Amino acid sequence: MIRVSGASLVVVALLFGSYHGLLGIVSLPEYSNQQFAWLAIATYCLALLLVLFDKPGIRMRLISAIGVLIVVVIVSQLIYGSLSEIREGSYATWHIAALSTLLAVVAIRQHPTIAWIGFILLTLQLFAWGGPQVIFNSGLIGGLILVAVAQAAYQAIISSAKRAVEFQIRSIDIDSAVTAASAARAEKLKRLQDTLSTALPLLEKIRDQSGELSDPDKREAILMEAQLRDGIRARALLNQDVIQATRNARLRGVEVQLLDDGGLDDLSEEDRQTFLDEICVRLNEVNAGKVVIRASMGDGWRLTMAAIQKDADKPDLFIRL
Numbered sequence: 001m002i003r004v005s006g007a008s009l010v011v012v013a014l015l016f017g018s019y020h021g022l023l024g025i026v027s028l029p030e031y032s033n034q035q036f037a038w039l040a041i042a043t044y045c046l047a048l049l050l051v052l053f054d055k056p057g058i059r060m061r062l063i064s065a066i067g068v069l070i071v072v073v074i075v076s077q078l079i080y081g082s083l084s085e086i087r088e089g090s091y092a093t094w095h096i097a098a099l100s101t102l103l104a105v106v107a108i109r110q111h112p113t114i115a116w117i118g119f120i121l122l123t124l125q126l127f128a129w130g131g132p133q134v135i136f137n138s139g140l141i142g143g144l145i146l147v148a149v150a151q152a153a154y155q156a157i158i159s160s161a162k163r164a165v166e167f168q169i170r171s172i173d174i175d176s177a178v179t180a181a182s183a184a185r186a187e188k189l190k191r192l193q194d195t196l197s198t199a200l201p202l203l204e205k206i207r208d209q210s211g212e213l214s215d216p217d218k219r220e221a222i223l224m225e226a227q228l229r230d231g232i233r234a235r236a237l238l239n240q241d242v243i244q245a246t247r248n249a250r251l252r253g254v255e256v257q258l259l260d261d262g263g264l265d266d267l268s269e270e271d272r273q274t275f276l277d278e279i280c281v282r283l284n285e286v287n288a289g290k291v292v293i294r295a296s297m298g299d300g301w302r303l304t305m306a307a308i309q310k311d312a313d314k315p316d317l318f319i320r321l
Contacts, residue, residue, distance in 0.1 A: 100143030
């Protein structure tokens with residue numbers, strides 16, 4: 001792809017626009033009032049600098065675009081006020097191409113409607129001065145083509161910008177999906193590694209003893225299975241203190257069930273720690289029965305704890321945090 005810098009485009013436009021001003025100087029002898037002609041040339045040159053250097057970026061200020069409309073009227077009136085007719089081969093109507101160049105720049109710089117309003121004003125003033133018969137020897141047709149091409153360039157720029165934004169959005173979505181997938185894989189791998197590191201010693205012991213375990217080893221296997229289940233179903237509710245409190249409760253004969261539905265996911269680590277500390281305190285108070293601890297999302301609370309004994313009419317403990 002060929003890339004052209006913005007500075008290069010400005011230089012080309014400046015040279016092209018200056019050419020029209022030079023034609024105006026060459027045509028000075030044809031004007032009855034050269035002061036008007038000089039004023040028209042100077043006004044045009046200032047307007048050319050305005051549209052090219054209005055501000056950085058593709059879109060020029062609205063006030064500057066409106067200023068070009070005023071320049072179209074002023075320059076046209078200055079020229080027509082000192083020109084009686086168009087001679088064959090004359091460049092006396094240089095201002096038509098010059099002002100069309102300004103309007104083309106206005107169109108490209110994101111104000112196409114103002115550019116066409118300016119061209120209509122340019123055309124009406126020309127017809128009011130010389131009638132329809134001057135349409136082919138005044139440069140108006142060339143000016144029309146110039147503004148139309150600028151309009152097409154404007155639409156191409158807008159279309160390209162939209163496609164660039166859409167591409168960027170798709171790229172961000174893809175990057176986000178890849179990042180999320182990578183994070184999910186990393187989390188699964190971490191869980192697998194944690195599970196293996198926790199269960200491997202016991203599994204090796206079971207293997208070495210061909211499954212013949214002592215009563216303490218059997219109890220340890222049951223506790224290990226429950227701990228692994230907690231890691232799968234309620235990872236966000238676990239830290240070392242909760243794991244130890246849960247283990248101690250199970251050693252006391254308490255059935256502990258941990259469930260995580262995302263209730264603590266959006267909390268800071270400090271706030272999450274507050275809930276985990278409360279879990280430990282409450283678990284240490286239970287000596288029998290069953291305890292269900294659930295972190296729920298979408299309710300008016302984040303954590304529910306309920307402790308109930310078999311055949312009891314009401315729970316020994318029920319709190320919502």
